[in-house]
Amino acid sequence: MPSPRPAITPFPTTPCADRYEALYQEFRWQVPDDFNIADVCCVRWANDADRIAIHYEDESGATGILTYADLHAQALRCAGALRTLGVERGDRVALILPQRPETAVAHMACHLLGAVAMPLSILFGPEALEYRLQNSDAVVALVDAAGIANLEEVLPACPALKAVVALDDVGGGHHGWEGLLAQAEPLPQAVGTRADDPAVLIYTSGTTGSPKGALIPHRALIGNLTGFVASQNWFPQEGDVFWSPADWAWTGGLMDALLPTLYFGKPIVGYRGRFSADTAFHLMQKYGVTNTFLFPTALKMMMKACPAPREKYQLKLRAIMSAGEAVGDAVFTWCRDALGVVPNEMFGQTEMNYIVGNSARQWPARPGSMGRPYPGHRIALIDDAGQMVPTGQVGEVAVCRTDIHGHPDPIFFLEYWRNPEATRNKFSGDWCRTGDLALMDEEGYLWYQGRADDMFKAAGYRIGPSEIENCLVKHPAVANVAVVPKPDSERGNIVKAFVVLTPETRRGAEAEAALIAELQAHVRGKLAPYEYPKEIEFIDALPMTTTGKVQRRVLRLLEAERNRGARREAAPA
Structure with a gap:
């Protein structure tokens, strides 16, 4: 099992005007041959009985706490239960679940088994579910009351699905979560995985054609860490608590929030309910949230609903990461002045996440800029022919397979599931294309110009x-x-x-x-x-x-x- 130390070179915690060049040039990846997400996000923290993994709350006001010891114990039982249902190494397990403790348990169980977790949004309708379940040949689905009706509608069209595990006592003749885990023998020994073994299958919506399944390896979590640490102003620090409304079924919620927070052994707030500005401020105040990831859309809603939040709420925020759309200087200014936190904009994709961004603690964040390439990632702007464009010209953001030292970058996905042509088309030589356009200035800051198909x-x-x-x-x-x-x-x-x-x-x-x-x-x-x-x-x-x-x-x-x-x-x- 890997040691509890981060798999990235420790960064200093004292603020500095602009330490970017030193951080970027000196950084080296540390990627072990054997690596498993459950080992580093769950197993290594389990001996600390009081360490909190998840604070949970839902719209009804129900609350709960899951410790890392609980997470580990339940994950072993869940893994044992999945094995009795026929799940084997490499099998896809569909997780149609919202932000709730069982979602984290299911993810850890999949990784302990060497299976591939396939998170699916509870907002998916029958057609979206059917395509993903069929295309992936998922063998088991875990679902709660929010998604059961749509799942049951498509079950006849998904013959590979051997079993359904239902939370919330939804009936229908499915295996019940609580009963199944109570009867299951805990997994006696975790299945060892290599860093390059597949861990997660996430379907990207794209702009044309059917959704593509991006197969993510265990090592990709390591590739996320430089961006996560930097965008969260040197996470973790004493007393850090993370929260984001980003759905754990998507890269933003899974790789930018849940997994990296668990990697560092810190608590994350899981909220099962609809987002609103009032809810956001309530959760941040109640749980003493210090770090968050908020989409620009969410920040705009909060800005309009509460222009002066510190007059109404007692907040402990020290870092805000934002991604998905350009933040813009209006939201940037509100965060800085009204919340007292300079937002760190981030850019990435499911296929290679957390590649560009800001870190106000270590280099100046410029309003409207996507930021600079995070340490460990070599970024360029290229034209249609795959050639780099001159500084100051618009090009497509691309990531090199290797860093500036010639070492492999662990951030990359393995392939598009059963779509070798799309996988090939994603690359121009060693450069992986994002489909997003930007301009790079003389100091290496990128300025978002929109999707290539939005221009x-x-x-x-x-x-x-x-x-x-x-x-x-x-x-x-x-x-x-x-x-x-x-x-x-x-x-x-x-x-x-x-x-x-x-x-x-x-x-x-x-x-x-x-x-x-x-x-x-x-x-x-x-x-x-x-x-x-x-x-x-x-x-x-x-x-x-x-x-x-x-x-x-x-x-x-x-x-x-x-x-x-x-x-x-x-x-x-």
């Missing part, structure tokens, strides 16, 4: 939505916004903004017409003339992924379909 041209100008959205959300009437191209016969496209208004904003045709003009003038006065939205549409909510990202693609398709319909109506009979 568009309007009247000959290349437009990225992030800057316009950031400008609009600074207006007090705007709660959230997404900018997309609207097809136009003369200009090719025009800039269109879909705007969600704050609850207190006055509605009605006359008021909205005046507000549109006001918002257009607001952007026109701050950005380039060609960037202001020539059309604004007010909607109740933006289409979002389950991980909190705005689905601009949905809005683009909507505008394209509207345009086709308009052309059909205008065509002569």
Whole structure:
């Protein structure tokens, strides 16, 4: 079993104006040949009977605590139970579970068995579940009341699924969680794994085609650690408590929150319920949360709901990481001034997570910047041919298979499950493409320019939505916004903004017409003339992924379909 020390070179904890170059140049990976996530996230802490792993709460107000000793004991029993159900090394186990202690137990059990944990969101409908269960050939599914109905609907179409383990006493003839674990013999000995062995299968939504299953090895957790430590202002420190609303079924919740917190033997807060600004502040105050990962969308909601949170709440926050969308200087300023914490923006993907970001404790975080490459990761901006673009030009963010010392970077996924063509297409030589565009300045800071498929041209100008959205959300009437191209016969496209208004904003045709003009003038006065939205549409909510990202693609398709319909109506009979 690996020793309790971090598998990264320890970093100093004293603040410094800008220690980036020394940290980046001196860093070396330490990746053992044998490595298992359950060993480092559970087993090694189990002898400390009082060490808390999870504080739990749900919408009803029910609370609970799971210690690392409990986590270990239950994981051994769960692993024994899964083995009796026929789970073997390398088998996929579907975990259709929210933030609750049993989710962490199930993950550890899978790793103790050498099985592959496949987290699935409770928000997935039958079609999404069916595809993933069929494609993965999952042999067992663990599910609670939130997901059982959708799972039962697709069971006849998933012949590889040998058994369903149900939490919350949902019935239906399935194995009950409590009864199964009570009867199970604990796993007598963990199955040893190599660092390169598969550990997790996470399906990415992508922008086109069917979802792709990214097969993540055990070593990828080590690859995440430099970014996690840095973005959380040198985690762990005495008294640290972590919380994030990010779903543990996704990379953001699993690899950016749950697993790295457990790796360092610290407590994480698990909340089973819907996100709201009030809930966020309540949880942070109640549990003394010091470190968090909050999507920009969540921060915008909190900013609008409570402009001066320290006047109302007693908070202990010392680090905020944010990712998924550009933070923008409006949110950055609010975090810094109203919460007293400079947010550390981070960038990564399921396939290679935590590769770029900020660490306000060690190098200056610049408003609007994605940050710099984290120690251990070699980053470049490349063109369509795979060639590096000059400094100051927009290119696609790519990660090299090796670090600056020529050593393998442990961050990478193994492959797309049963999709060798997609795996090959992800790489240009030694560079793994992200599909995200950025600009790098002279000091190595990256500035997000949007997804490659979010960029568009309007009247000959290349437009990225992030800057316009950031400008609009600074207006007090705007709660959230997404900018997309609207097809136009003369200009090719025009800039269109879909705007969600704050609850207190006055509605009605006359008021909205005046507000549109006001918002257009607001952007026109701050950005380039060609960037202001020539059309604004007010909607109740933006289409979002389950991980909190705005689905601009949905809005683009909507505008394209509207345009086709308009052309059909205008065509002569």
